[in-house]
Amino acid sequence: MKIGLLFGSFNPIHTGHLILANFMATHTDLDAVWLVVSPQSPFKVGQEMLPEAARYELVQLAIAGNARLRALDIEFAMPKPSYTINTLDELRRLHPAHRFVLLMGEDNLPGLPNWKNADRILAENEVYVYPRPGVDATAVNAHPGVKVVDAPLLDISATFIRDCVRAHKSIRYLVPEAVEAKIELAGYWQ
Numbered sequence: 729m730k731i732g733l734l735f736g737s738f739n740p741i742h743t744g745h746l747i748l749a750n751f752m753a754t755h756t757d758l759d760a761v762w763l764v765v766s767p768q769s770p771f772k773v774g775q776e777m778l779p780e781a782a783r784y785e786l787v788q789l790a791i792a793g794n795a796r797l798r799a800l801d802i803e804f805a806m807p808k809p810s811y812t813i814n815t816l817d818e819l820r821r822l823h824p825a826h827r828f829v830l831l832m833g834e835d836n837l838p839g840l841p842n843w844k845n846a847d848r849i850l851a852e853n854e855v856y857v858y859p860r861p862g863v864d865a866t867a868v869n870a871h872p873g874v875k876v877v878d879a880p881l882l883d884i885s886a887t888f889i890r891d892c893v894r895a896h897k898s899i900r901y902l903v904p905e906a907v908e909a910k911i912e913l914a915g916y917w918q
């Protein structure tokens with residue numbers, strides 16, 4: 729199996745993540761996409777985050793019923809911050825028969841050279857990139873292993889979702905119904 733890995737904080741998961749994941753799982757050569765919930769992104773230290781278990785639960789609610797998508801909590805038991813190279817090594821050790829591809833939104837590409845062991849990440853992995861509005865990532869796009877897919881732009885972010893909830897504005901259709909219901913019931917960001 730060829731599997732795409734979408735690493736993220738998912739604080740919370742939103743329709744942008746879901747369209748990206750499903751597009752990669754159905755419009756490329758990938759067989760499935762695994763959404764890896766990171767307890768602590770190295771680039772978001774000190775930022776407000778829901779507890780990792782709550783973010784993981786929202787991801788599970790969001791992807792329920794989609795056989796091509798799966799949620800992973802593998803980084804919960806690993807050292808923090810969550811360095812992607814360590815998780816890639818661990819996933820290859822656990823699943824030697826699978827081929828893995830790194831997935832990301834275009835906004836993450838300019839910072840990729842600053843990730844831990846970025847050279848090894850790029851040498852060992854194909855990277856499929858989903859375009860994101862307002863990003864110029866041409867420098868890293870030139871790397872032979874990096875492929876930007878041709879897909880509809882989605883101007884949705886977790887930041888916008890949190891801001892809407894705080895302002896008591898509707899997030900209907902910006903997140904799946906089950907995610908909206910859980911956010912409301914639990915009172916996240918209110």
Ligand SMILES: Nc1ncnc2c1ncn2[C@@H]1O[C@H](COP(=O)(O)OP(=O)(O)OP(=O)(O)O)[C@@H](O)[C@H]1O
Pocket residue numbers: 734735736737738739744745748831832833834835836858859860861882883884885886887888
């Ligand atoms: N609307 C989008 N279009 C393309 N890629 C996206 C989109 N939203 C998220 N991604 C990608 O999904 C991955 C995980 O993103 P993350 O969980 O940090 O969400 P975010 O919406 O960017 O969060 P925040 O607004 O809190 O920074 C990253 O690779 C990011 O680029």
Ligand SMILES: O=C(O)c1ccc[n+]([C@@H]2O[C@H](COP(=O)([O-])O)[C@@H](O)[C@H]2O)c1
Pocket residue numbers: 735736737738764765766768769770771772810811812813836842843844
């Ligand atoms: O490995 C790294 O050095 C690294 C640096 C920045 C981000 N990441 C991962 O990239 C994912 C998205 O990060 P962010 O900051 O956009 O939420 C998340 O899973 C992070 O752990 C990883």
